[in-house]
Amino acid sequence: MEWENGVMGSILVPDVITPEQFYDSRRDDSAIAPVKRLMMAVLEDALRCFQNNSNAKSGPRKRLFTEAEQWLCGETGDGPFSFDTVCETLGIEPAFLRGGLRQWRDQQLAGVSARRLARRSPVMRSGKISAISRRGSRQRISQAV
Numbered sequence: 001m002e003w004e005n006g007v008m009g010s011i012l013v014p015d016v017i018t019p020e021q022f023y024d025s026r027r028d029d030s031a032i033a034p035v036k037r038l039m040m041a042v043l044e045d046a047l048r049c050f051q052n053n054s055n056a057k058s059g060p061r062k063r064l065f066t067e068a069e070q071w072l073c074g075e076t077g078d079g080p081f082s083f084d085t086v087c088e089t090l091g092i093e094p095a096f097l098r099g100g101l102r103q104w105r106d107q108q109l110a111g112v113s114a115r116r117l118a119r120r121s122p123v124m125r126s127g128k129i130s131a132i133s134r135r136g137s138r139q140r141i142s143q144a145v
Contacts, residue, residue, distance in 0.1 A: 039086045046071055054108050
């Protein structure tokens with residue numbers, strides 16, 4: 001049809017642009033990189049709490065699981081650190097991740113052992129970790145004065 005190539009065609013046919021094309025020139029992440037790292041840490045922590053405490057029956061581990069489950073699987077939530085916002089900022093499809101978590105949880109309840117989220121970087125400790133006693137340090141400070 002001739003009208004598609006003419007003036008009327010350019011008015012009536014919408015310009016199609018993908019999100020990648022639209023945001024490509026705006027992709028300077030240097031200003032929001034720290035926020036994205038924080039969002040990734042929040043998401044990783046929630047996933048780890050969900051998986052590591054999934055079979056807790058009571059106590060603080062059960063509370064951690066319940067809070068993580070509510071944040072991860074709850075459909076409501078708004079704000080800069082809601083599950084949907086975090087996923088969309090990081091380029092993750094929230095519905096797909098929720099589906100995977102539900103599938104993993106169903107496998108756990110059925111007794112099928114599935115892989116858990118591993119640590120991104122292992123913490124290496126050399127020797128015993130001990131905290132400095134506050135009481136001793138206060139006494140030393142008061143004696144010095």
